[in-house]
Amino acid sequence: MGIAGKVEIRSVRKHYTVDGDRLQILSGVTFDVGSGHFLSIVGPSGCGKSTLLRLIVGLDSEYEGDILLNGERIGGPSRARGIVFQDHRLLPWLTLEQNIGLSLENMEWSAQDKAEAVRGQTALVGLSGFENAYPHQLSGGMAQRAAIARALINKPGILLLDEPLGALDAITRIRLQEELLRIWRVEGTTMILVTHDVDEAIFLSNEIVVMSAHPGYISKRFIVDLPSPRDRAGNEFIELKRLILAELHLYRQKAQSDTENWMNMASLI
Amino acid sequence: MSNLSAAACTVDATETAGKPAAVRSVSLKIGEFTRRFGSPVGLVLPILIVALWQTAASYQWVEPVFLPAPRKVVDAFWLMLTKQDLFFDFLASMNIVGQAFVYGSAAGIGLGTAAGLSRKFEQFLGTTVDTVRHIPGIAWLPLIVLWLGIGAPAKILVIAKSVFFPLFLNTLQGIRSVEKNYIELGQVLLLTRRQMVRKVILPAAMPNIMVSLRYAAGLAWALVVVAEGLSGLEGLGFLIFRAQGLLLTDQLLVCMAIIGLVGFVIDRQMYALQCRILRWQQGFKG
Numbered sequence: 001m002g003i004a005g006k007v008e009i010r011s012v013r014k015h016y017t018v019d020g021d022r023l024q025i026l027s028g029v030t031f032d033v034g035s036g037h038f039l040s041i042v043g044p045s046g047c048g049k050s051t052l053l054r055l056i057v058g059l060d061s062e063y064e065g066d067i068l069l070n071g072e073r074i075g076g077p078s079r080a081r082g083i084v085f086q087d088h089r090l091l092p093w094l095t096l097e098q099n100i101g102l103s104l105e106n107m108e109w110s111a112q113d114k115a116e117a118v119r120g121q122t123a124l125v126g127l128s129g130f131e132n133a134y135p136h137q138l139s140g141g142m143a144q145r146a147a148i149a150r151a152l153i154n155k156p157g158i159l160l161l162d163e164p165l166g167a168l169d170a171i172t173r174i175r176l177q178e179e180l181l182r183i184w185r186v187e188g189t190t191m192i193l194v195t196h197d198v199d200e201a202i203f204l205s206n207e208i209v210v211m212s213a214h215p216g217y218i219s220k221r222f223i224v225d226l227p228s229p230r231d232r233a234g235n236e237f238i239e240l241k242r243l244i245l246a247e248l249h250l251y252r253q254k255a256q257s258d259t260e261n262w263m264n265m266a267s268l269i
Numbered sequence: 270m271s272n273l274s275a276a277a278c279t280v281d282a283t284e285t286a287g288k289p290a291a292v293r294s295v296s297l298k299i300g301e302f303t304r305r306f307g308s309p310v311g312l313v314l315p316i317l318i319v320a321l322w323q324t325a326a327s328y329q330w331v332e333p334v335f336l337p338a339p340r341k342v343v344d345a346f347w348l349m350l351t352k353q354d355l356f357f358d359f360l361a362s363m364n365i366v367g368q369a370f371v372y373g374s375a376a377g378i379g380l381g382t383a384a385g386l387s388r389k390f391e392q393f394l395g396t397t398v399d400t401v402r403h404i405p406g407i408a409w410l411p412l413i414v415l416w417l418g419i420g421a422p423a424k425i426l427v428i429a430k431s432v433f434f435p436l437f438l439n440t441l442q443g444i445r446s447v448e449k450n451y452i453e454l455g456q457v458l459l460l461t462r463r464q465m466v467r468k469v470i471l472p473a474a475m476p477n478i479m480v481s482l483r484y485a486a487g488l489a490w491a492l493v494v495v496a497e498g499l500s501g502l503e504g505l506g507f508l509i510f511r512a513q514g515l516l517l518t519d520q521l522l523v524c525m526a527i528i529g530l531v532g533f534v535i536d537r538q539m540y541a542l543q544c545r546i547l548r549w550q551q552g553f554k555g
Contacts, residue, residue, distance in 0.1 A: 057457060058457075059453060077456055077457045077458075077459055078459070083457055085450075087450070089450055089454050091454075091468070091469065091472070092549050092550070093473070093475070093549040094549075102458055102468065103458050105458065105460055105464050105468065106459065106460065106464060134548075134549045134551075135549075136549070150458075
């Protein structure tokens with residue numbers, strides 16, 4: 001069982017050079033994720049939230065500042081961090097079981113232990129019975145569950161979620177959000193979720209950081225201390241959503257707009 | 270043709286779904302036949318062609334010396350099989366094709382993989398490969414026969430060369446078009462270089478490799494006839510040119526029919542193999 005990791009991000013700056021032009025993606029991003037916490041990063045597209053996740057997972061090591069995992073600087077991918085991408089990224093030529101087992105490929109476990117772990121993980125994400133299915137035979141939701149199982153089977157201290165539910169339909173998304181919450185409770189892993197769905201962020205996390213774009217920086221940090229299970233339609237939920245949307249400049253008081261008032265009245269008649 | 274093949278592949282996919290054993294054993298023979306050789310609809314045209322041939326022979330539209338009746342060709346086949354060495358000539362051709370195909374494709378996949386993984390190695394081979402590739406196998410044959418004699422080795426070498434290039438190029442191309450996302454996934458999962466090649470890169474290149482294997486198998490079979498016709502004293506290619514020289518048109522047609530049928534079987538077997546290996550693929554089935 002992995003120990004939930006603590007992540008410290010210290011004035012991280014990142015730029016790309018495109019055709020000789022310097023394109024600043026992240027400008028001094030700083031925040032912490034406590035061990036066992038569920039933190040969501042919300043922001044408009046282009047704010048560098050996915051780039052930040054790539055830095056944390058270790059796919060890209062060219063950046064300024066520090067990203068510390070349990071006090072040590074990250075240098076390349078490691079078993080301590082698992083990631084789920086927006087596309088499930090299951091290998092089409094491997095069965096579900098083989099895809100999940102791919103994480104254990106160079107672990108020095110006996111074949112029996114590996115099979116056991118795969119079985120357990122498959123059950124955890126509710127895919128028992130589909131072990132021998134190929135990815136094209138799975139629905140989007142099932143494929144994403146399998147991707148979560150693949151990321152968790154190593155028992156990483158930190159699970160990075162890069163808009164994992166972004167490509168799913170609304171109903172499957174809500175189901176999988178509940179599933180993620182359950183998995184988080186069972187595994188106790190530190191979770192960092194990148195999303196642009198504010199509801200999703202509030203439903204799942206202890207903490208939400210809002211990012212702004214061009215170049216990306218943390219504009220505000222929210223602590224979510226709503227009781228669980230969370231009521232998606234409850235007043236506190238809605239209130240927090242209003243604050244976050246306002247931070248994203250996506251919310252205006254209805255009263256400010258005459259047109260919208262007229263439309264509201266029209267809908268009452 | 271491709272229509273039939275696609276149908277065959279679909280049957281393969283559904284056939285494996287767990288049917289009760291009793292039902293399976295009954296439908297197995299027909300299913301097996303359809304899967305391997307396509308639906309009986311494919312037999313209609315060959316039957317029409319034979320009928321036309323028979324008519325042309327009966328009415329002597331062509332002189333019998335140039336177009337013997339089907340019956341005479343069947344007789345010639347029996348004669349060649351029982352009184353002559355048809356079977357050994359057939360084996361001689363198969364032996365050459367089999368060896369050439371194995372060597373050529375092994376070298377093609379091996380070097381293609383190496384070039385795909387290392388740009389340096391690709392550049393190292395590039396000039397040579399692209400020049401040699403344009404000298405047809407048959408143009409190599411005279412020189413190689415001078416070196417190795419008219420026996421099997423010269424033909425094996427020349428055909429292996431012709432098998433090598435499609436495999437080399439397609440393997441290289443297949444590896445170069447592996448999605449970067451999959452490589453990234455492999456990095457995140459900490460796969461070693463070896464595991465990355467075995468689990469990610471080669472399977473991703475497999476559709477390209479399988480297509481070129483099927484193509485190369487057909488090419489090799491076609492080339493053996495030419496190579497044997499140009500040099501040597503055995504094999505179907507030798508028989509066909511000898512029959513022409515001796516004006517044994519019936520024997521010539523026997524050889525042509527065998528070459529066609531064997532080519533057909535080789536192609537269908539390669540296609541069945543392709544369907545099996547690429548069963549994870551979800552494609553347009555027509």
